[in-house]
Amino acid sequence: MRLVLTVLARDEADVIDAQVAFHLNAGVDFVIATDNNSRDGTTEILESYAREGCLQLIREPSEGLRQGEWVTRMARLAAAEFGADWVINSDADEFWWPRGGSLKDVLAPIPKRYGVVHAFWRSFVPLPDDGAFFAERMTVRLSQRAPINDPTSFYRPVTKVAHRADPQVVVGRGNHGLIDSAFVPLTTWHPIEVLHFPLRSRAQWRRKVELQGEAFTKHIERAGTGYHLKGYSALRSGEIEEQHDALAIDDEAADRGLADGALVLDTRLRDVLRELRTDSATGRSFALPSELPRPLTLPKPTSTDEGAYAGEAAVLSEADAVRVQRRLDAFEQRLLALE
Amino acid sequence: MKLVMTLRARDEADVVDPQIAFHLNAGVDFIVATDHRSQDGTTEILEAYAAQGHLHLIREEEEEMREGEWASRMARIAAAEFGADWVINADADEFWWPRGGSLKEVLASVPERYGVVRALLRQFVPRPNGDFFAERMTVRVSGSAPINDPTSLFRPNLKAIHRGDSAVSLSAGGHTLLDSRLVPMRGWYPVEFFHFPLRSFEQFDRKYANLRAALGKSRNAYYDDVQRAREAGRLGEFYDSLTIDDDAVEQGLGDGSLVVDTRLRDALRAIRSDGGFVLDAGLSFPQPTVVDEAAYAVDVAALGEADIIRLQRRLDELEPRLLALEREPSVRALRKLRRAARTLRRRA
Numbered sequence: 198m199r200l201v202l203t204v205l206a207r208d209e210a211d212v213i214d215a216q217v218a219f220h221l222n223a224g225v226d227f228v229i230a231t232d233n234n235s236r237d238g239t240t241e242i243l244e245s246y247a248r249e250g251c252l253q254l255i256r257e258p259s260e261g262l263r264q265g266e267w268v269t270r271m272a273r274l275a276a277a278e279f280g281a282d283w284v285i286n287s288d289a290d291e292f293w294w295p296r297g298g299s300l301k302d303v304l305a306p307i308p309k310r311y312g313v314v315h316a317f318w319r320s321f322v323p324l325p326d327d328g329a330f331f332a333e334r335m336t337v338r339l340s341q342r343a344p345i346n347d348p349t350s351f352y353r354p355v356t357k358v359a360h361r362a363d364p365q366v367v368v369g370r371g372n373h374g375l376i377d378s379a380f381v382p383l384t385t386w387h388p389i390e391v392l393h394f395p396l397r398s399r400a401q402w403r404r405k406v407e408l409q410g411e412a413f414t415k416h417i418e419r420a421g422t423g424y425h426l427k428g429y430s431a432l433r434s435g436e437i438e439e440q441h442d443a444l445a446i447d448d449e450a451a452d453r454g455l456a457d458g459a460l461v462l463d464t465r466l467r468d469v470l471r472e473l474r475t476d477s478a479t480g481r482s483f484a485l486p487s488e489l490p491r492p493l494t495l496p497k498p499t500s501t502d503e504g505a506y507a508g509e510a511a512v513l514s515e516a517d518a519v520r521v522q523r524r525l526d527a528f529e530q531r532l533l534a535l536e
Numbered sequence: 537m538k539l540v541m542t543l544r545a546r547d548e549a550d551v552v553d554p555q556i557a558f559h560l561n562a563g564v565d566f567i568v569a570t571d572h573r574s575q576d577g578t579t580e581i582l583e584a585y586a587a588q589g590h591l592h593l594i595r596e597e598e599e600e601m602r603e604g605e606w607a608s609r610m611a612r613i614a615a616a617e618f619g620a621d622w623v624i625n626a627d628a629d630e631f632w633w634p635r636g637g638s639l640k641e642v643l644a645s646v647p648e649r650y651g652v653v654r655a656l657l658r659q660f661v662p663r664p665n666g667d668f669f670a671e672r673m674t675v676r677v678s679g680s681a682p683i684n685d686p687t688s689l690f691r692p693n694l695k696a697i698h699r700g701d702s703a704v705s706l707s708a709g710g711h712t713l714l715d716s717r718l719v720p721m722r723g724w725y726p727v728e729f730f731h732f733p734l735r736s737f738e739q740f741d742r743k744y745a746n747l748r749a750a751l752g753k754s755r756n757a758y759y760d761d762v763q764r765a766r767e768a769g770r771l772g773e774f775y776d777s778l779t780i781d782d783d784a785v786e787q788g789l790g791d792g793s794l795v796v797d798t799r800l801r802d803a804l805r806a807i808r809s810d811g812g813f814v815l816d817a818g819l820s821f822p823q824p825t826v827v828d829e830a831a832y833a834v835d836v837a838a839l840g841e842a843d844i845i846r847l848q849r850r851l852d853e854l855e856p857r858l859l860a861l862e863r864e865p866s867v868r869a870l871r872k873l874r875r876a877a878r879t880l881r882r883r884a
Contacts, residue, residue, distance in 0.1 A: 322826055343837035345829050346723035349645050352826055427645065443823040450825045459830035518842040519723030525850055526719050527649075532854060533717065535861055 198305055201281035201362070202293075203229045203271035205264060208404055209289035210238040211331060211397060215470050217246050218483030219292050220285075222473060222493040224299030227279055228252040229271045233262070239289075245480040253279070262412035265370040276362035285359045286372040292392040292466055293359070296506070297497040303388040304359065312363075312380025315356035316389040317510055322460065323396040323445045331397040332470045337451060338392075338463040340509055344516035349427050354516040357391050358382075387510055392466050402441045406432050469493065539640055540620035540700070541632075542610035543569040544603070546750075547742055548628035549577040550735060551669060554804050555628055556585055557813030561803075562821070563638035566618050567591040568610045572601060572750070576742075578628075590815070592618070601750035604708040615700035624697050625710035631730040631800050632697075633658075635832070636823040642726045643697070651701075651718025654694040655727040656836065661690070661780045661794065662734040669735040670801045675785050676730070679835025681793045687757035689778075692839055695729060696720070723842055730800050737775045744771075 202225040206213050217228055230243050230252055246252035253274070257267055268286050275281040283304050285293055293316060295303040307314060321335045345352045357372050360380055367376040374382075396402050410429030431440035446454070454460030472493065473483040486492055498506065541564045545552050556567060569582050569591055585591040592613070596606065607625050614620040622643045624632055632655060634642040646653055659677045666672050677683065677690045685691070695710050698718055705714040734740050744762050747755075765774035780788065788794030807817045824832065840846070861867060 339826055339830060341830055341833060343830075343833040344723070345826075345833045346836075347726065347829065348647055348721075348724060350826075350829065352829065444826075446825055446827065450827045454825075454827035454830070457827075457831065459827050515837065515842060516723075518844060518847060521847055522722045522842055522850075525847065525854070526722065529850075529854060530717065530719055532857055532861070536857065 198282045198301055199226050199280050200224055200283050200285070200301055200304065201227045201229060201275035201279050202285045202287055203231075203268060203275060204287045204289055205231045205233065205267055205271075206235060206239050206243070206289040207233040207262075207408060208235050208237045208239055210235070210242065211401060212394065213239050213289050214242045214482050215332060215473075216287075216289055216292065217243070217252065218473055218481065218485065219466070219469065220287070220300075221251055222469075222484075222486050222489070223293070223295060223495060224301040225285070227275075227281075229255070229275055229279065231255045231257050231267045231271060233257045233267070234260070241480060249479075249485060251485065260412070261415070262409065264372075265368060268368045268372060269366065272360075272362075272366050272368050273364050276366070277364040281362035283359060284362050284366075286357070286368055287391075288372070290394045290397070291357070292394075294390045294392050294465065295495060296388050296390065296503075298494060300389065307383060307388075310381055311383040312361040313375060313378070313382035314359045314389060315382060315384060315387055315513075316359060316391045317387040317513065318355045318357055318391045318393050319463075320352055320393045320395065321463070322451075322454075323402075323441075324451065325445065325447070326398045331394055332467045335394055335397065336462060336464045336467055337446070337455070337460050340458060340461045341512045342458065342508075344512040344519065346516060346519045351395060354512045356387065356513060359389065387513075392463075396441070396444060399438065399441050402428075402444075403432070403437050406437060465495075469495070537621045537640055537644055538565050538619050538700075539563055539622050539624070539643065540566045540568060540614035540618050541624045541626050542607060542614055543567055543626050543628060544572065544606055544610075545569065545574060545578050545582070545628035546572040546601075546746055547574050547576040547578055549574075549581060550739060551732065552578050552628045553581050554670065554813060555626075555631065556581075556591070557807055557815060558631055558800075558803060558819075559624075559626070559639075560590060560815045561807050561817050561819040562632070562634065563640040564624070566614075566620075568594070568614050568618065570594045570596055570606045570610060572596045572606075573599070588815075599749055601747075603710075604706055607706040607708075607710050608704060611698070611704045611706060612702050615704070616702035620700035622697060623700055623704075625695065625706060626729075627710075629732045629735075630695075631732075633728045633730055633799065634821050635726050635728065636821055638819070638821060639727065645726075646721060649719060650721040651699045652713060652716070652720040653697045653727065654720060654725055655697060655729045656725040656839075657693040657695070658728050658730045658797070659690040660730060660732050660797070662740075662775075662778050663785075664779060664781060665736045669732055670804045673732055673735065674796055674798045674801050675780065675788070675794050676797045678793055678795045679832075680838055687761055689733060689758050694725070694839070697727060723836070725836055730797075734775070734778060737772065740775050741771060 202220050228251060232240050232243055232254060243252060243254050247254045272284050272286060275284045287293060293300060297303055319338055321338050324334055324337060339352055341354060344354045355373060358374055360375055366378065369376050406428035409425050410432060413425055428440060431437050451460060475484045541559050567590060571579050571582055571593060582591060582593050586593045611623050611625060614623045626632060632639060636642060660673045661675055661677065663672045683690045696713055698704060698713055704716060707714060748763060765771050785794060803819055806819065807813050
């Protein structure tokens with residue numbers, strides 16, 4: 198089985214090196230990356246992986262964050278030119294964590310009739326920024342016992358898709374689903390977690406809000422979703438620092454969250470990245486699989502872990518029920534208009 | 537954006553002054569109030585706010601209480617005469633608490649397609665008599681351990697905040713809009729309303745005497761219990777049984793059925809001055825952290841609004857309406873025409 202990861206990046210130098218290296222060690226055979234006008238060193242990092250022959254780099258100079266289109270192009274390329282059996286559509290701040298062994302180990306046994314796997318998005322909360330590497334600092338993750346349904350929050354329970362390779366595939370914006378696909382999604386089991394680090398430092402948050410805000414106001418027809426708009430309006434009114442600080446978790450809140458179970462300590466990524474660290478002269482800070490004495494194996498969850506995980510994943514269906522309710526409301530309004 | 541609060545009050549002098557002052561500080565621009573035969577000084581407090589230009593006062597002298605009708609009238613006036621973009625329909629013993637920023641900021645972030653936002657009820661329990669209610673009453677029923685006893689005053693509930701609409705109709709308790717085209721936001725309740733229904737025996741006694749005169753005998757199971765206690769001359773005992781003393785508080789905190797909540801007390805302290813309240817302090821409400829949001833999500837889930845049974849029931853209601861439309865002669869005629877056109881095309 199051949200597994201290809203696609204990644205779209207713009208100015209993600211603080212995270213992209215670790216991101217690509219992690220996935221190559223976790224079972225990904227090849228990476229297709231789209232670099233959208235990066236100016237912070239992201240391009241050079243991607244080029245160093247391209248030189249090793251494990252990454253195909255596409256440069257996308259246009260503005261407008263046409264994410265769906267660019268990801269679709271990569272996903273099709275993965276199938277048509279790089280012989281992928283499965284494709285993971287990732288963002289630069291996401292680490293796709295297989296629940297057992299490697300990404301290949303969890304995708305291989307998926308029954309033939311299913312073509313789409315929904316990975317469970319797990320957001321790590323922003324902790325005070327002391328300048329250290331993000332994975333060393335950000336070891337606290339949100340554990341929702343009930344869904345946060347606030348349309349302006351980026352902590353809403355969501356899933357991201359991995360799918361069987363298809364040269365005609367269309368990936369929807371945000372990588373949450375495929376459009377008009379014949380693949381049957383496996384919806385009740387989530388063998389992959391996406392460890393997500395959306396907010397890593399003040400500077401990174403400001404840059405992200407700026408890029409997404411500009412794309413939504415200048416280039417995208419549809420209005421931005423809640424949290425983009427909230428951030429962008431804070432940026433324009435000169436309150437982006439305050440907004441960042443309001444999102445960050447101080448020690449008191451972290452202790453309270455850890456005590457009541459809303460937050461959990463999760464050092465899995467930190468520990469793996471420590472294992473992969475190297476000081477090579479390659480421009481990379483992390484080892485490729487060929488540079489390790491033995492391949493990386495991720496720990497298999499115990500049955501206790503699986504039970505807790507099932508409990509946490511239950512919020513996905515609860516959030517879906519709220520989404521169904523909202524669709525029913527819209528449907529009822531249309532009916533009312535006809536009556 | 538203009539935010540108007542409507543307010544119905546009858547003999548609520550111990551609470552109505554802080555209620556109005558709090559909301560003017562929390563983002564409310566103007567108040568439309570209905571005073572129902574108050575005799576305890578409430579009228580004078582409302583008149584003072586009206587004299588300062590913050591409030592439009594309507595007087596109802598009839599004994600019978602027509603809750604839904606009055607609330608609807610005030611909500612319509614709020615939209616038609618005072619240019620409300622959003623309307624909060626409050627009672628005198630309710631304090632509407634935005635989760636972050638101010639009431640205006642929270643409502644401004646509601647996506648355009650939604651016209652109704654529901655607020656989550658927070659019931660504060662009666663505490664032994666003493667000084668100002670907000671100083672004493674700092675314990676409320678926990679949202680994650682809801683009371684579903686139908687005779688309890690403390691059951692989980694929601695009330696509607698809606699976009700200004702000069703033809704709006706509200707249900708009696710202001711909990712829902714009747715026959716409205718405004719779409720409710722589901723699953724997200726960015727405003728909590730703190731409810732202080734029982735504050736002292738004197739107030740309790742008068743409240744239910746008034747309600748009995750205004751509404752007649754039966755209303756709901758809890759109300760019936762109160763009236764039976766009155767008839768049996770055991771009203772004092774009944775009130776005592778509702779009151780939560782220090783031991784009961786400790787027990788409730790221990791088993792998770794009660795929580796300490798000093799938010800209103802602290803806010804009222806911040807706007808208090810010389811026995812009155814300042815109106816331009818501009819309270820600012822802390823942005824909840826994700827830890828707070830996660831805990832709140834558990835309270836919200838306890839409402840069970842999104843359970844599958846309710847969704848199925850809604851589908852069951854919608855289906856016959858769709859069917860009725862499909863059976864209408866015009867729809868059937870159109871379908872026949874389409875079929876005929878198809879046949880003709882095929883022949884041509």
